[in-house]
Every structure is written in C-alpha cells, then in structure tokens.
Amino acid sequence: MNYFDLHCDTIFELSDMALYRKERGTLLENSGQVDCKRTAIFDHYAQVFALFCGVQPVQSPEDAHRRFTTLLHTAQRAFDDCRDILTHCKTADDWKRAQEQKKAAAFLSIEGAELLQTEEDIQRAIETGVRIVTLTWNHDSIYGCGASTDNTASLKPAGKELAQYLSVRGVYMDASHLSERGFWDLAECVDTPILATHSNSRTVCPHLRNLTDAQFCEIVRRGGLVGINLYVPFLTKHKTARCDTIVQHIEHFCELGGEKHLCIGADWDGCDRLPKGIHDITGIELLAEALRKRNYSERQIADIFYHNASRFVLANF
Secondary structure (H helix, E strand, O other): OEEEEEEEOHHHHHOOOOOOOOOOOOOOOOOOOOOHHHHOOOOEEEEEEEEEOOOOOOOOHHHHHHHHHHHHHHHHHHHHHOOOOEEEOOOHHHHHHHHHHOOEEEEEEEEOHHHOOOHHHHHHHHHOOEEEEEOOOOOEOOOOEEOOOOOOOOOOHHHHHHHHHHHOOOOEEEOOOEOHHHHHHHHHHOOOOOEEOOOOEOOOOOOOOOEOHHHHHHHHHOOOOEEEOOOHHHHOOOOOOOHHHHHHHHHHHHHOOOHHHEEEOOOEOOOOOOOOOOOOHHHHHHHHHHHHHOOOOHHHHHHHHHHHHHHHHHHHO
C-alpha cells in the first residue's frame, strides 16, 4: 500500500515547542503517531510536514522569527537524520527521484502564516522548499482569522498581499483553519489551485473548521486538493468515531465530483482524539479496509491514498 499524507504536526512535536509529547524522540523512532520505523509498512510513503505556528498567538515579528527558525532547524535535522531512507522534496523532480529510489518523501508546509512576518523569513521559507502555507491557524493574526475564532472575518490586506506574492512563486495556499469569508477573499485574489490539507465536510459534520459544499466545489474547480482529517470533533458531533464515520465524509465529497481531488491529511501528532482502532499512522490501513467494504475499487482507494496527491505534485511543483 502506498500512502501520501497532506498534513502532520510531527516536526512541532519533535521541537522544543512540543505540545503532546513528554519525550520527543526522533523522526526515525518516537512515542508519537509518526516515525520512519512505522511508516516502513508502506510500499511508498510521502508526508507533508507542517511547521506549526503554535497554540499561543504569535506576539511579534521577533517571536515569529524565533518560532520559524526553531521549527525549520528541527525539520532539517530530522530529514538529515533519515537521509538514507527519506528525501526532502522541493520539486516534482525530487518527488520522481524519491519514487525511483523507493525513499520516503518529505515535503514542507507552514501551518499559520503568522510565522512569516519579515521579507527575510518569507524568502527563507521559499528557498528551503516550503510549498504549502495556511494563511491562518485558529487565532486572529496580521493576515486573517481562523474559522474557530470568527468565521465571518475577512482576509486582511496583508493576507491578500502575502497570498499573491507566494502564489506566483510556486507556493500554494491552504485554506484549512481559514474563516469562510477569508476563503472567498482568497479565491478572489489568487488564480492558482487552493488546498485544504486537513479539512472535512461541514454538511456531514457541522463544525466551522470543515468545508461547505460550495468551498469544496471551488477547490475542485481550481484543481486543488482536500485532505480528510481524522480528528474526531471534525468527523462527528459524537464523542467517538469509527472508520465508517470517515467514509461518510469521503462519500459526500465524491458525490460532489471530488473523487480525483480527495486525499488524506490525517493531522497526525496534531490531534489527541482519533477514531476507534486508529492509534497512529499504521492504523490508516483500517480506513482502506473500510472503503473496500463499501465497494470502493482498489484504483479509487489508491487515488485517495496516494495518486491524487502525487499527480498534483507532478503537475504543480
């Protein structure tokens, strides 16, 4: 089984900013939800590793720089430690090389553009291979506002300027966490594909972090991607979820014509409540089995788990 995941917070958890872990370990082996030892079960594995801004609001450009530098150095060390089995991919050619060499592929994203508050750090992000940026996390920031704080908040002028600047330089905007109003502001100011790397269906589960049908269809129209998030509160209003609950979100998005735009963005190491039976990345195989039981073909499953993301990288990176 091949697996390409659009979002995890493992780098944050390996840094000294860790939220969930008491003992950080390494990318090779740790006590969290993702490490290279466990991902060896996949025939080929690719992961977008997010540099997460942190749960506390960024206080200043100096604070943003400190956090960004800490996370970037953590990622670079982690990738270097795994260099025999993992390739840091910045381009489509890097991705092809990782596939040919059967090495795991690591991509970089930023979760919370408030990490980027100086021209120097913006350029550094581009040069070091950041290819995806979420414009906000949950808080109000200099660029916009998270849906969980104010779903009616507009994208701020600085957010529009940053989105336009990055979009023409090969960096794709991620609307996960962004307010609904901010999403449509983003759609007006960039022509490139929009991603939602770890967001589900608001029709299936009415959480403000989830996408409306109109948002999902706009992402599909633009040739973007949506990654299904495994965090229980984004899957259901109930206290627990099962793989069948995840399938409900997948089926709804497929009914909207999004089968070739769906991926998994599990939010590994970024959530502490996962569906029953799924404790870490190895549990994703249970979702594949649930799809088989719902008569999804092996081709459909392979697209959702790997090929849709791969095609996007080959076409756009």
